[in-house]
Amino acid sequence: MSAETTGPEAIVQVAHLHKWFGLLHVLRDISLTVQPREVVVLIGRSGSGKSTFLRCLNFLEQPSAGTITVAGNRLHLEPGDRPARAHVAALRLCTGMVFQEFNLFPHMTALENVIEGLVTVKKLAKTAAVPIGERYLAKVGLLDKKDVHPIRLSGGQKQRVAIARALAMEPQVMLFDEPTSALDPELIGEVLEVMKQLAREGTTMLVVTHEMQFAREVADRVIYMEAGAIVEQGEPDVIFTRPADPRTRQFLERII
Amino acid sequence: MTAETAPAPSDPDLSMGLRLQARQRHERSLEFLRVGAVWLVLILALTLALTQLRIEPGYLIRRSEVVLKIVGGLWTTILVSLVSVSIAAGLALVGALGRLSANPIAQGISGFYVSVIRGTPLLIQIYIIYLGLPQIGLQLQAAGFRQLGQLFILDAITSGVLALSLNYGAYMTEIFRAGLQSIPHGQWEAAEAIGMTRWQILRRIILPQAIRIIIPDVGNQFIAMQKDSALVSVMGVWEITYLANRSARLDSKYMELFLVAAGLYWLLTIVSTFFQSRLEKRMATAYER
DSSP: OOHHHHOSSOSEEEEEEEEEETTEEEEEEEEEEEOTTOEEEEEOOTTSSHHHHHHHHTTSSOOSEEEEEETTEEEEEOTTOOOOHHHHHHHHHTEEEEOTTOOOOTTSOHHHHHHHHHHHTSOOOHHHHHHHHHHHHHHTTOGGGTTOOGGGSOHHHHHHHHHHHHHHTOOSEEEEESTTTTSOHHHHHHHHHHHHHHHHTTOOEEEEOSOHHHHHHHOSEEEEEETTEEEEEEOHHHHHHSOSSHHHHHHHHHHO | OOTTTSOOTTOHHHHHHHHHHHHHHHHHHHHHHHHHHHHHHHHHHHHHHHHHTTOOTHHHHHTHHHHHHHHHHHHHHHHHHHHHHHHHHHHHHHHHHHHHOSOHHHHHHHHHHHHHHHTSOHHHHHHIIIIIHHHHHHHHHHTTOHHHHHTTOOOHHHHHHHHHHHHHHHHHHHHHHHHHHTSOHHHHHHHHHTTOOHHHHIIIIIHHHHHHHHHHHHHHHHHHHHHHGGGGGGGTOOSHHHHHHHHHHHHTOHHHHHHHHHHHHHHHHHHHHHHHHHHHHHHTGGGOO
C-alpha cells in the first residue's frame, strides 16, 4: 500500500520530520529523498541536529512526528504516537549504522561481532554466517584479525570491524554518524578509504561528518543543516565553492 | 639453545629494562614474605595466649572424633550455601530485570521484595519461614486443603535454604541492577541498530558483560553467606555451628570447639577467595591487551 507514496526510485524518503527533546525543537520539518547509490553528506555545526536526524532514520531516536520510508517500509507518526515494534524492526533491517564510538561488543571477537546479527536476527546457522562474516572482514581488510577481541584493535581497526558488522546485514542504506570523530588523526585515513570504496561500489550512504575533503571527493550531494533544519543542499562543488545561503558560507569560512 | 631464547645482551636498553623488572619482582616477593611473617607471629601469639588461659589444645587430639564430626558439618554448610547462592542469583537476575523494567507491576513487585527483605533481619526471616509458615499450613489443612497446607510446612534445611536465598537474592538484586546499568548505552544502540530485540540484547550483549563486572561482588556475597549460614543452626541443621555448639556443651569445651568451627569457616573463605580470583582472571581474557 505504501508503494505509490514511496515512488519507484527513492530508497529513503523523509517527509515533515519533527523531533522535540523536552521543550527543545531539534528537528524542524525535515524532508529529504535519497536515491539508490547516492552518497549524501550532512554537514553543520554540533547541535545542528544532523546526528539526531540520522538516528531518527532507524529509530534509535524516536521522531516526534513525520513520515519515514526506507526501502518501501513506511512509518508515519503523529505527535504522541508510539511506533509498532514490527515496523521499527523492519526499518532497522534495511539500515546499517556506524557510530562515532564504534560500539563493538567487547566480549566477542571481531568475527563474532560481525556475525552476531546474522545469527540472532537473521537466524542463520553459524556455519552459514561465518563465511559471510569473513567475506565482510576481508572487505575492510581485517580478515587476519577475525579472532581478536576489540581491545586489541586500534581505533581505525575497530571502526572498520563496525563497518563490516553493519554491512554483513546487507542493508539497503548505510548510516555513518561521525565515523572518524573519535579517531586519532593518523587512523582516519584507513576508515575513509573503506568508505570511499563502498561509495565506488554504489552503496547508498548517509554520512554525518566534519571531514570536508571526504565530502568534496565522495559526496553526490552535500546538505548543510542549522538549528534543526536543512538550510541548503546541492552538489559538493556548488556548496563548497559558491554556497547560496549566507549561513552556509559563514560555516564553511570558519571550518575551512 | 638457539638464538631466539636469550635476549641480546648487547642492547643496553633491554638489559636495563630487565634489571628494573627483576628488581621490582624481588621487592614484591620481599613484601609478601614480610606480611606473611606478621601473620605467622599473630597466629603463634594467639595460640600461646590461649594455652596460658587453661585452654586445652590436647583435647582436640584426645577427642578427635568430636572434631571430625564438626568437620563433617562442613559439607552441610557448603551444600546449603552453594544451593542458596545459586537460587539467590536467579532471584537477583529476575529482581534486577524487574527493577529496570518499564512495567509498573514488575517494578512494584521487585522494589517491594528488595525493601522488605533488606529491611528485616535474616534471623527473623528464618523464624518466620520455619516456625511461622507452618501455622498457616495447619490452618489450611484444617480448612480441607491438605496438599496446599503441606507446602507451608518445611523441614529445617529447606527453610534455611529458602531464607538464605530470599535474603541474599534481595541484596544481589541491587548488585545485578548496578551491573546491568553499568554497561554503556552504546552497546544497546549498536545491537538495536542490527535489529536485535530487547530480550536478545539482554541475553547476548548486556548480560555477558554485566556478569564479568558483578563476579567480584557476587563472590563476596557467597563468602558472606557461608558465614551467615551459621544462623540455620537455630533450627537444628547439622552444619558446623550446630555441631560445634552441641559437642561443646557435652564436655564444656566451648573455646576449643568454637575455635575449630571458626577455623573451618576461615578455611572455606580462603578456598572460595582462591577460586573467585581464578574465575575473575578467566573472565578477563577478552579484555587483555
